[in-house]
Amino acid sequence: MHFTAPDVLDPYGATIALRWFDHWADDQLIAACAAGAGDEHLLALAVAQAHYALATLAVHEVGEWYTYRGHQVYPPHRPDPYLPHDEDGGPDGNGQVVLWLTYGGASGPTDDQPRASALSHAVRQPLHREDVGTLPGQTLILAPHGVTATPPHTALPTCTSWTSPQENEDSVELALRDIHQAMVISELGVVAAHLHLSGAPVLARSPGPHLGGDGVAWAASVTYDG
Numbered sequence: 001m002h003f004t005a006p007d008v009l010d011p012y013g014a015t016i017a018l019r020w021f022d023h024w025a026d027d028q029l030i031a032a033c034a035a036g037a038g039d040e041h042l043l044a045l046a047v048a049q050a051h052y053a054l055a056t057l058a059v060h061e062v063g064e065w066y067t068y069r070g071h072q073v074y075p076p077h078r079p080d081p082y083l084p085h086d087e088d089g090g091p092d093g094n095g096q097v098v099l100w101l102t103y104g105g106a107s108g109p110t111d112d113q114p115r116a117s118a119l120s121h122a123v124r125q126p127l128h129r130e131d132v133g134t135l136p137g138q139t140l141i142l143a144p145h146g147v148t149a150t151p152p153h154t155a156l157p158t159c160t161s162w163t164s165p166q167e168n169e170d171s172v173e174l175a176l177r178d179i180h181q182a183m184v185i186s187e188l189g190v191v192a193a194h195l196h197l198s199g200a201p202v203l204a205r206s207p208g209p210h211l212g213g214d215g216v217a218w219a220a221s222v223t224y225d226g
Contacts (some may be wrong), residue, residue, distance in 0.1 A: 018163060044103075047162035047202050051195055052101055056189040056221070059099050067133035073176050074224070098223045099184075127175050134183065147179050149186040181222060188220050 032045055063076030075095045127142060134140045137152030146161040160182035163174040192203040203218050 008038060032175045043197075047195075047197060048101075048103060051191065051218070053205060054195065055101060055188055056094065056099060056193050059094050059097055059184055059222070062135060062180070062183050062187055063095055065133060065135045066180060068108065068176055069131045070133075074180060079125065096224050097180075097184075098225050100223065102219045127172065127179075132179060135187070137177040138186065140179070140183070142179070147182040149179075151186050151190045152192070157188065158182050159190060159226045160185070177224070184222055185220060192218060 003095075007100040032042055036152050037045070059074045063072065063074050066073050074097050076093065078093065078095050129140070129142050132140065132142070134149075135151075139148075139150040146159055148157045148159050150157045163178055165171045165174050193201065195201070195203055
């Protein structure tokens, strides 16, 4: 059995062949083979693994650059007293940010999602654009209606509505989550657009349950565990 390895196609550079996260990917594929999965199922699983690996790295990169008044909002590293590590920030990961990916139109968990709602003055007043740091080349606009994030080399924006805080909720914290959601979904759109199999795109260019062309529909959501 032979599969063509998914390629990450950078339109501004060379093609980079993806190499698996050995143990996790092998375990998943071996289990699928043992269960009698067919070639189409195994290929779909391999593509999902490639997408997951790249998407996780994108979320991590957002965490490295996303700052508020010079401090990381969601640090991608956190201390773990049970795991020795040379870095003061603890083991690598995505900190308190949890990425959920689904395929074929299913939706991910929503319990910890900000509540998109009508415009709230309490949300937008505490934040100023100059206080927020973003990914290099990413355009971020904080407007009265919400947040717009646009990745480099593209005119495809991602928009997030401001969350209207309820009683005893921190409006700044909710606004920072709204910005983070826009930044993350923007970068995940870049990953989806550039994940190709044998030279052809295999994922929708934007998250959502419906796909208007060739490829696999996917959806993403972000939650925060701490």
